[in-house]
Amino acid sequence: MGSSDQRRHKTPVRTILVASGAAVAVVSAGAGALAAVRTGGSPGSAASAGAAGTPEAERSSASSSPGEPGIMPPMPPAPPESQAGSTKAKKKAKKPAYRVVESGSCEASYYWEGQMTASGERFDPDALTAAHRTLPMDSKVRVINKINGRSVIVRINDRGPFIAGRCLDLSRAAMKKVEGTGSGVIPVRYEVLERV
Known part of the structure; x- marks a missing residue:
């Protein structure tokens, strides 16, 4: 049993998810996948660990925790156009005719x-x-x-x-x-x- 556990730790976990008729391959390797195997987690927990690296997961984490390092804060609002155009709106003083x-x-x-x-x-x-x-x-x-x-x-x-x-x-x-x-x-x- 010890040798089979060692083989399981060395082999990366690959999970294939099927969504809307298209196959999406999620490859998870490293500490996150191995932690799921060590703790006896279900394949679903390994899949959730693998899905954490997808762009959708990154976007959701960025929106939920904007204060974390490495995540861009929300962009400030653009200045109103009325300020930029206020100088153009001012007419030059006309010379007397x-x-x-x-x-x-x-x-x-x-x-x-x-x-x-x-x-x-x-x-x-x-x-x-x-x-x-x-x-x-x-x-x-x-x-x-x-x-x-x-x-x-x-x-x-x-x-x-x-x-x-x-x-x-x-x-x-x-x-x-x-x-x-x-x-x-x-x-x-x-x-x-x-x-x-």
Whole structure:
């Protein structure tokens, strides 16, 4: 009897289960199968020990004990789409719309000395302003450099220039925008704007 028990311990237990007309072979070997033989367990207990290694058993154990080592915890929920799309939903601030009420061509110069303007405010060479002989104060004028096509919108806050052929005297900042500070005087096209 001792020799037959030894032979049983060395031989792996193979159990064939038939389910839904298809043969499913479950091969169990090693400590689990041998433990069933040593304890005198029934073939059903050996089969259950063999079935423990199947993917179905692994999935059920993963769902029943998510805290065990080696088992992936459940995935966190995806962030709501409203957060991702919230920045896209925000519209960019629209620039004010203008229509052209008057236009012409002339030469434009620039100035930068600190002084009082005809509007009563202190001249700021870094502000986008300009002087014109007759346009109402606070008029908006688009100035286009005819040489390179660059443009800037300025606010009229001073009077001048008083030199023949020139109709605008731009601030230094405005002249930089149209890249005309190198020459000092440039040919421009101007458009007097009115907000729509």
